[in-house]
Amino acid sequence: MIYDTFKFGRVIKQGKFTYRFIVEQKIFIELIILIFNGNMILPSRINRFKKFLEVYNKKAIKGKIILSQIEFKKSKNEPSLNNAWLSGFTDAEGCFTISIKNTTGFAIRFILSQKHEENLTFFSKLILLFNTGIIENHYHQNNYSYLVSGLKNCSNLLESNYFENFNLKTNKNNSYLMWKDLYFRLLNKDHLNPNLRIELLEKSKLINKNNRFNLLYIFI
Numbered sequence: 001m002i003y004d005t006f007k008f009g010r011v012i013k014q015g016k017f018t019y020r021f022i023v024e025q026k027i028f029i030e031l032i033i034l035i036f037n038g039n040m041i042l043p044s045r046i047n048r049f050k051k052f053l054e055v056y057n058k059k060a061i062k063g064k065i066i067l068s069q070i071e072f073k074k075s076k077n078e079p080s081l082n083n084a085w086l087s088g089f090t091d092a093e094g095c096f097t098i099s100i101k102n103t104t105g106f107a108i109r110f111i112l113s114q115k116h117e118e119n120l121t122f123f124s125k126l127i128l129l130f131n132t133g134i135i136e137n138h139y140h141q142n143n144y145s146y147l148v149s150g151l152k153n154c155s156n157l158l159e160s161n162y163f164e165n166f167n168l169k170t171n172k173n174n175s176y177l178m179w180k181d182l183y184f185r186l187l188n189k190d191h192l193n194p195n196l197r198i199e200l201l202e203k204s205k206l207i208n209k210n211n212r213f214n215l216l217y218i219f220i
Contacts, residue, residue, distance in 0.1 A: 001169065006031075026065050029056065038073030041085060044116040046075060079125050086126075087166040094172065096179035097208065098186075100201040106191055108183060110148040110157055113138055120144060132156040151187055158183065178207045 002021050003011050008031075009023040023029055033056060040046045050072055057069040079086055093114060099107040112126070123135045123146040132153040136145045148157055163176055182203060190196040 026059070026063070026067060030060070030067055030070070033070055037070060038075050039077060040075050041077050041079060042114065042122055043118040044114070047118070079122065079129060081129055081160055081162050081165075084166040086129075087163065087168055090163075091168050091170045091172050095208065096172070096175050098179060098182050098204040100191060100197065100204045104192055104197070106186060106200075107149065108151060108154055108179075108186060110154060110179075112146040113143060114145075115143050117142065117144070130156050130160060151183065154183060175207050178203065182207075 003009060006028075008025070008028045009021055012020050012022060014020050023032055033053060036049055037053070040049060053070060053072055060067040060069050077085075090112065093112055095109075095111045095113075097107075097109045097111065112123070114122070120135060123144060126146050127133045127135070130148065133146055133148040136147050137143070138145050148154055158180065163173075167173055168176055182200060185191070185196075185200055191200055
């Protein structure tokens with residue numbers, strides 16, 4: 001999808017379930033920088049981009065192709081429900097899960113995870129956006145998650161209509177639609193019916209079945 005849009009770079013397979021989009025030509029790296037410069041949100045990614053830009057500027061004025069150096073622009077962007085950025089971030093880092101117990105219990109969650117403590121301010125803004133959710137430490141060190149759990153809290157997410165206004169672009173959209181369907185089934189208390197609970201259990205296993213393929217974006 002990214003290659004089809006840009007018409008430059010290349011996609012290679014790395015491992016069984018992972019692909020990379022790679023940009024190597026100097027002129028196209030310049031275009032990528034111009035797209036991201038001043039438009040990023042995550043503090044950790046902004047810091048990495050700034051270091052990348054410093055390296056690029058040293059190489060821009062050397063070699064057969066001489067390009068202008070690019071000044072770093074400080075981003076003023078914030079996560080918003082009025083554009084597709086958060087949808088793209090969810091495609092890459094989000095997870096919709098439902099666990100149906102053999103008894104009448106269940107767990108329904110939406111999770112966004114990210115490394116580095118400096119991104120905690122970003123997660124705090126998501127709590128304000130959706131008026132729900134908490135921040136939890138991940139089991140991996142220096143990893144954190146924005147977690148929305150339970151029918152009541154997930155209702156805030158659904159009532160925002162965000163993922164209807166800005167559809168997910170990967171298989172995760174199918175996961176969201178299945179998750180949403182089961183949310184209303186649980187709200188309707190279908191899980192209390194032993195026969196329907198078996199159906200819900202099987203459907204819950206399919207939510208993330210096809211989300212094993214990842215695409216990495218690498219600048220060289």
